Amino acid sequence: MTAAAPSSTDVLIVGAGIAGASLAAALAPYRRVTMIEAEDMPGRHATGRSAAFWHESYGGAGVQPLSAASFALLDNPPAAFSDRGFLLPRTALTLGRQDEVAAVDAFVAEFSGQGVDVTRFTGAGVAAKIPGLRPAWTEGAYEPACRDIDVGALHAAYLRAAKRAGASLATRAPLRSARRTGAGWEVRTATGTIAAAAIVNAAGAWADEVAALCGVAPIGIQPLRRTVLQVRLGVAVPADLPLVVHVGGDFYFKGESEGRVWLSPHDETPMAACDAVPDELDVALAIDRLQSVVDWPVAAVERKWAGLRSFAPDRMPVFGADVGEPGFIWCAGQGGVGIQTAPAISALLAAQLGAPAPGGAIGAVDPVPFAPTRFG
CATH class of the missing domain: 3.50.50.60 (FAD/NAD(P)-binding domain)
Structure with missing residues (x-):
């Protein structure tokens, strides 16, 4: 072409x-x-x-109608466009600490009111979704429709x-x-x-x-730098781990393959348009935030990269x-x-x-x- x-x-x-x-x-x-x-x-x-990933609540309530309307083509495109869909199995869990009950409740109320399939989980229900979850993280909102995108x-x-x-x-x-x-x-x-x-x-x-x-x-x-890592863990974690997103916007992570996860400190560093590269402080911050949530030892950082997400005011x-x-x-x-x-x-x-x-x-x-x- x-x-x-x-x-x-x-x-x-x-x-x-x-x-x-x-x-x-x-x-x-x-x-x-x-x-x-x-x-x-x-x-x-x-x-x-x-x-x-296709995560219906991601980006906020204003963006949700665009995401919801896009699902059908991504999941089951016309044969003339593609002989297979572009979505792969995943679920999502918006996660909060014990002191973030109100934020998770508000999240569920807002998006369930827009027709998003989201279920409130607490305590053991949250822990069952994430092996090795630390005790302070007790609040969750589960979205079974979340998918990865090829x-x-x-x-x-x-x-x-x-x-x-x-x-x-x-x-x-x-x-x-x-x-x-x-x-x-x-x-x-x-x-x-x-x-x-x-x-x-x-x-x-x-x-x-x-x-x-x-x-x-x-x-x-405004371009904002976002850092992503792939890390190998010193403990078995399933590849089908949910996409885990902090309700306060401090991190997200998801399973990549057995014993590996992708994670981000959800950084948004303003910068001029460029070929973005990761900052080592953000790499360290991502690992620190992951280990504040789960008791998974990080054996190695296998990949790291950065991209620019661009926002209107x-x-x-x-x-x-x-x-x-x-x-x-x-x-x-x-x-x-x-x-x-x-x-x-x-x-x-x-x-x-x-x-x-x-x-x-x-x-x-x-x-x-x-x-x-x-x-x-």
């Missing part, structure tokens, strides 16, 4: 990670679509570094679908500048100039930078036409939920750009709360 970009297109998508690729797949049957990617391969940054397979399926529908992809083609013309945009990239009727900004951590290069006011997309995804420049379309600020909401966001945004309106659960989601117009 990688080739030189055509000289003209209807919709130029800047970025070919999960946001850009899913939109291209949804839109290319109806419009001429070109993706430009700064790296030598798509998905190198946030998409390729995700410890992805991110690589999902991203590849979107890229294949976009290609089949006629979309083109140019790699090593960062956007250098863009200027408005009477017919649309004249876009200069590292590999040439493209005329486009509309630009979609799906550049992740670089979203505000892309806006500035196009003469569009940034909206405050209100921590909600942003998709739709810019307030001052309707030919400039935002698809950014997905934070940590870009993978699990991609089916809904791409279908809803594609409908704004010329594709048919989606039906079913996705069609029932109101896109207005996610529009850039909320920033005035």
